[in-house]
Amino acid sequence: MPWIFTDEMRFYLHEGESLLDGMLRTEHKDVRYMCRQGFCGACKMRVKGATDAPKAKQIPLAHLDDDEVLACCCVPTGTMVVSYDTDxxxxxxxxxxxxxxxxxxxxxxxxxxxxxxxxxxxx
Structure with missing residues (x-):
């Protein structure tokens, strides 16, 4: 059960749950998202510090830097600290x-x- 830390709170993800689904479940109402399939890049988040490599639900098509993930595609396997632009x-x-x-x-x-x-x- 991976723990996620944001500027606002910490929460855990259920087995196989994407970062975006977990954030919406825990009432992060200011998260940007649109297509939920890795095309648009709206849910791009920056990963702070070292982390276990997350799995991907699907291969994102949006351009990402090395320290970025798409919350809709990212399925963390361990503790992760993320920051993101609010909506x-x-x-x-x-x-x-x-x-x-x-x-x-x-x-x-x-x-x-x-x-x-x-x-x-x-x-």
Whole structure:
């Protein structure tokens, strides 16, 4: 049963559980993820210090540095210390987001092109 340490808490993973599944189970609501299959790289996390080599559910296609893992594909075999970017809005991006009372994020302002596409589709 591998132990995982983040900046916020420590928790254990069930046998064969991915890092992302364990983080979602333990209510890490600020974890970025999207495809859950290693394509997008949204759940990229940095591994701090030495660790046992994790197994992979599948081979990730996203580019990774030597000290990075994709949480959706990573199945730790031993204790692991990870850090990650939280899912907070980036004011320099074209789309602003805003936090709902339940802790999730939703789109507040989109780019002009996105709005034009939406209006053409929606009528």
């Amino acid at each position: 907070k809005p980036n004011k320099s991006s074209k789309a602003w987001q805003h936090q709902r009372t339940d802790g999730t994020w939703h789109l507040q302002k989109t780019s002009i092109i996105s709005r034009q596409i939406f209006y053409k589709i929606d009528g």
